[in-house]
Amino acid sequence: MLMDLTTISALKEWSVAINALESGKTIMLLRKGGIHEQNGRFHVAHEQVLLYPTYEHQQPFLLKSEYANLVCPVTPGWHPEKVRIGSWAEITDILPISEESTVNALLPFHIWNEYFISDRLKWKPRQPLYVLLLRTYKLPAVPEIPYLPQYGGCKSWIDLAQPINIADATPVLSDAEYSAIVSEIRTII
Template identity: 65%
Template sequence: MSSISHALKEWAIAINALEQGKTIMLLRKGGIKESNGKFVVPRDRILLYPTYEHQQPALLKPEYQSSVTPVASGWHPQQVTISSWAEITDVLPVSEENTVKALLPFHVWNEEFITTRLKWKPRQPIYILLLRTYKLPVPQVIDYRTEYGGCTSWVDLGLGIDCDRTSPVLLDDTYKHLTTEIRQIIGSNLTFA
């Protein structure tokens, strides 16, 4: 495995849920600065980079709302703690609101988030990412750099973080069961971008 230097930026609350095994799913449409205006997954093994700026308690399920402290627009920590990496095992584009709502038990967001995301860039699907998450034995603290900022999904940290000696958050059978269940829900409603 060695080291990884590329990271996916995501709400800190969602990364925390991935690291605790409460979810294996992220919902993405991409940042404003995505290449060609579309969300693309350039790598299947990535570090998980926690963000705070756009977290909104009102868009989370009740059990996650109190764990978020809203921050001012443009705020970022002086240092970023990277404590996990993930293998993206599935990228499933979904456009049907009913299908996305059927996936509510599998992620941290609420119905308002789903409705809002589907309306933003309505011709583009929501991408369901299924992630096999691994905790680092020792979290790595890196200094924030301006190139990490902005509304983009992906950042190159400019340094590799050792991802050897890690174990998956969920057992193989548990992860396989969850991915099978999610794929069955998406089923015939799977769309292709």
């Protein structure tokens, strides 16, 4: 249920992943958190977030082949002058996983490859990998906001300098489609 018609809270994610969320190709993100996370651990700061695309750390070799060729490598420190915010999402499930076999069973539901899964599980091995399930909504008007230095860095969550109206956004998937995928994922986990 939508509580507010504007928000400034945003989740930073690879642009290729946001495109997959916005097109209904996935509802899943896999996270361990950015280097600058609070207490060095991933946590969900907000359940209702704008999706903020990032480009610098996208790595084609960590993606399934159908997504790898959608990435344009950029030089370290590069960012667009204006950032397109085309959607928001409700994080409906936060599922910690530590077993590689369980994460591998989820391969059909996300955009990353086996190497990414193995790499993520090995980084900070005592911490679980978090599966986030997102109900994504496309904004009726797609604002482009100026990039600000406080949006940079290896962190998952940022607050935008200006609120963005999320009223009248339309869900990417119907209630039935979303519920069916969530049910399949929960069965695996």
